[in-house]
Amino acid sequence: MIDVLHERLSRAAITTQGNECALSYIDLGDGPPLLLIHGGHGGWYHWVSNIEALSTHSRVIAPDLPGFGKSTKPQSDFTLKLAASELFAFLDRLGVVTFDIAAFSFGACVAAQMAVQAPHRVRSLAMVNPAGMGPVSRRLDGIQNAAAQAAKSHGLEQGVRISLESIMVSDARLVTEELCVIAANHVRATRVQTRPIARTHPTRALLERVRAPMWLVLGSQDPHQQYELDLRSNFVRAISEGNTASIAHTAHWLQFEAAPWFNDSLSTFIDRVRSKRVTPRTIDTGCPT
Incomplete structure (x- = not known):
């Protein structure tokens, strides 16, 4: 019934004018803010099975990136820095200063840029099958x-x-x-090109500079990731002792395919960060790997 859920969330979408473009977004729930950043050729719908569940735990803010979905194309050329700057300005308009991020696929490139660009504002970073980590198969x-x-x-x-x-x-x-x-x-x-950006592998270099606690989530059946699961997990863990990684038996769209587990695990990870407790080195996937 994804069409029913998508239609219900669509009715809650809001549009706001930014410096470079108009952004369409969902804003649901109370509590500390959680920014959800979608992947390429997507929009907030990449989180369609997560938004309502996560909004019982956080204030969930899920925009369409500039040039995606119902957001308009930016006036300038799309870059990671432009996307990050537009999101920071957007969050400023909402009165949001510090926040957690969960990012999917290409969205992880943008999220990593945000965590490097304004590290004092990004409390934690969860990445689901991030793009830009290395060669594809x-x-x-x-x-x-x-x-x-x-x-x-x-x-x-x-x-x-x-x-x-x-x-x-x-x-x-x-x-x-x-x-x-x-x-x-x-x-x-979609009115911007993301694949050329992702294939310069920006995420790996940016993550080395991220100091916020990170949770990397990889799908063992994802052709973007499956041939480097351990290498990528160990890479993120090695950046900081506060980082953790999980591998689940899913393909690329992990947060959709394993929504109940992902929603619970993301909330648990964020709770640990917000309470300043050390995160575990691994999080039990609750599903076969």
């Missing part, structure tokens, strides 16, 4: 090429279905017609 390139060809030959929804079933989730039963329509509409709405 040949298998991923093959899937993306097949999806692009299907989109040209049979329509965008068919190309999106290939991507959803072969990259985004490991359980194809989650891929409904309604989900394909929502995802395809967001692909159509």
